[in-house]
Amino acid sequence: MTPSATQPPANATAPLVPEDPSRRNERWQIRIRGLQKAFGAHHVLKGVDLDIERGKTNIIIGGSGQGKSVLMKHLMGLLRPDAGQIWVDGQDIVSLGDVEMGQLRRKFGMVFQYAALFDSMTTMENIAFPLLERYSLPTDEVIERVRDLLRRLDLAHVVGIEEKFPAELSGGQRKRVGLARALIDRPEILLYDEPTTGLDPVATKNVDEMIRRTADQFGVTSVVISHDMASTFRIADRVSMLHDGRIIVTGTPAEVLASRQPELREFVETSGLVAAGAGAGP
């Protein structure tokens, strides 16, 4: 059945999952219910309900200032919600203390919009940072793990990359080094914050391939924040749209493209992905 404006689409958020979201679920790795966050008088998240599918590439789309990055920061516990709950593998993370939150964050890796590499450190030091901070591993093992990642992310061929500082790397190289740093501790969930922002079309395509390949190669659950529609529909397994502090549509790319949700239609059509009127239901 094709979703329509009068009939709630199969992917509508309200009847999402009838079962208890606090129980560990093989399909959904992260579950969010009623998430609210305000900064002063500005209510950014007004009750977000969202499920993140295990092992898939989940993309959250939305316009600027809709709270996508705020939502992502909640997933890792970098921000605490005013109301609502978040479960990661059935564990309620909202009530966790600093120590437990620190342990939980080991499940996550985050790739920042502009890589957020430590500019006083070399590539080798940047990628090794999580390992050096968390464990007392032999230096040889750390170096070997960094080199292995550099090889797998097609960075090993760059002459002298290990000793280069972030300022000496190109935008694409910085993104991949940022990805390597996020992957070094073998996370289960990878968060990408607008990974294609500021990149040219070719670099964007390369980053898309990198995200796709990383998901396949490392078997991670990917959560990508994006407003790049072309990129989204190239790599997504699931797409959710955040608008006015709520998830208004969620589902597979085909389901989302077929949705008649007016805000989504406007977003899709403005991006030039489909012509106005096309792709809508009956």
Next chain:
Amino acid sequence: MSTAPSVETAPSQTRERWRGLLDAIEAPLKMTFGYFGDHSLMLAQAIRWLFRRPFRARIFLEQMEFVGVGSLPIILLVGFFSGAVAAQQAIAALSIFGQERFVGATVGLSLAQELAPVFTALMITASAGSGMATELGSMRITEQIDALSTFAVNPVQYLVTPRIVATFIMMPIMTMVFNIIGLFGAYLYSIYLKNIDLGQFIEMYTYWTDPKDYIIGGTKAAVFGISVSLAACYQGFNLRGGAKEVGLATRRAVVSGSVSVLVLDYFLIDLFHILWPYKT
């Protein structure tokens, strides 16, 4: 009935006037208390994280090098000329009474208790404090501080605590360096340009200055070290915005650091003179 409104108007006008006055002072009061409160909270956090694992000795040493070695050239330069200028002024004043021989004591005391700790703190505010605010501010806007949190590294423990501890340790050391080079400047000026007797210079200096003068100066310097680095870290760490705000935060760090040094100096020297009165 005609008098009723005027009876009610008088108190209501007074109330309005008071409300207006309270409204006018509310915002600056909130800002002032908020400012001190936020600084105190950050200092408390930095101290709390000092005693929690892991201990990153390398970062502490790097910061000590940044504050100490990085500020050494400017402190040597300013210290030398401050000592020489202090001697120049002291000789000019003392010559009125024909007591130029006291120049060693005058400069020694001024340097130990006032000039060395205050000037060192101002120099470190300008060099290391501004550097700290800029570095942390840049790290904030490029999300490097958020990145630390994603690796379960507490940013206050990693960035703020080492800077405050390093400045707290290095400030008294650099103050001693300032004292030594300042005295050297005063010695050169007095002995070689003003023909003051070397024996009298040294005798007056050793008689009138005590180790407690250097303890007072060193203690003040340590307190200044905390205030200067706290102001710098606070401005950088809590920065919001872009490159322009980094510049503004750096300026605020230098201004608030310098003002805090001079204000603290007044209260500290008062306190120390109650505890240890001047030799008479």
